[in-house]
Amino acid sequence: MKKTLLTSAFALLYSTGVFAQDFDKVEITTIKVTDDIYMMMGAGGNLGLSIGEDGVFLIDDQYAPLTTKILAAIEKLSTDDIHFLFNTHYHGDHTGGNENLGDKGINIIAHDNVYTRLDDGKMKTGMPIITFNDKLTFHMNGIEIKTEHYHSAHTDGDSVVYFKGKNVIHMGDIVFNEAYPYVDVPGGGSFKGVLAAVKDTLGRIDDETQVIPGHGPLTNKAGLQIYYDVLMDIQNILTPIAKQGLSLEAAKKLKPLNKYDDDYGQGFMDPDTFISIVYMDIFDNLDK
Numbered sequence: 007m008k009k010t011l012l013t014s015a016f017a018l019l020y021s022t023g024v025f026a027q028d029f030d031k032v033e034i035t036t037i038k039v040t041d042d043i044y045m046m047m048g049a050g051g052n053l054g055l056s057i058g059e060d061g062v063f064l065i066d067d068q069y070a071p072l073t074t075k076i077l078a079a080i081e082k083l084s085t086d087d088i089h090f091l092f093n094t095h096y097h098g099d100h101t102g103g104n105e106n107l108g109d110k111g112i113n114i115i116a117h118d119n120v121y122t123r124l125d126d127g128k129m130k131t132g133m134p135i136i137t138f139n140d141k142l143t144f145h146m147n148g149i150e151i152k153t154e155h156y157h158s159a160h161t162d163g164d165s166v167v168y169f170k171g172k173n174v175i176h177m178g179d180i181v182f183n184e185a186y187p188y189v190d191v192p193g194g195g196s197f198k199g200v201l202a203a204v205k206d207t208l209g210r211i212d213d214e215t216q217v218i219p220g221h222g223p224l225t226n227k228a229g230l231q232i233y234y235d236v237l238m239d240i241q242n243i244l245t246p247i248a249k250q251g252l253s254l255e256a257a258k259k260l261k262p263l264n265k266y267d268d269d270y271g272q273g274f275m276d277p278d279t280f281i282s283i284v285y286m287d288i289f290d291n292l293d294k
């Protein structure tokens with residue numbers, strides 16, 4: 007019960023952007039990943055873009071107050087229309103600009119469960135107009151943009167996006183690069199699912215692949231492998247403690263993740279919140 011309250015409250019704060027900075031001070035930084043593929047950082051989730059002869063394909067849109075700045079940054083790369091906005095999942099730091107962009111007639115696409123979670127009856131123009139349940143491929147700008155759903159990872163509606171032919175992948179919030187990840191358990195996510203999604207991705211990419219994380223700096227296969235190894239180690243540390251039946255408070259007293267807290271607990275997840283969510287998720291799913 008305690009865990010549910012904690013994580014629900016947290017998810018609410020997170021998705022409404024209460025943790026966001028003063029948006030006036032946010033600057034949008036554009037990083038060229040490779041020819042015609044870009045990453046943008048501002049406040050909230052990292053954006054991904056394909057530009058080219060067919061127009062702009064945009065992944066995620068951060069917070070509503072940043073839309074004008076994001077559009078200005080995109081315009082420096084391309085004056086073509088944004089044809090598609092793809093939401094990697096439902097969180098407000100990735101979909102906050104949906105209504106602004108939907109108002110402009112931009113087609114919004116996401117997994118079925120993103121639609122369900124965004125559907126509060128209030129959003130009129132920011133809802134996805136195309137949803138899918140497994141995989142979807144866009145053929146534009148001379149490449150295939152392949153999106154694929156991973157069930158129950160960061161949320162129950164996560165997608166990763168491969169820019170095929172460019173050897174770039176956007177992982178959404180399955181990857182918080184160089185930081186503890188947030189797992190939205192009330193939103194259908196699971197720590198086990200994050201591990202499975204990262205492992206599956208590692209098997210599909212090569213040493214040259216560039217990896218855009220949902221949060222944190224641009225990385226590659228080696229960086230993703232480190233992220234996976236750390237999360238796997240955390241699972242291996244916490245599982246035997248959970249099997250002993252220790253309460254969350256008793257588990258915390260052991261400081262089992264001490265060796266990672268300094269390096270990984272400075273991002274979106276502080277060490278206490280991280281272990282609270284992940285320990286209880288492992289604890290509740292020991293037999294599954």
Ligand SMILES: [Zn+2]
Nearest residue numbers: 095097160179
């Ligand atoms: Zn998220």
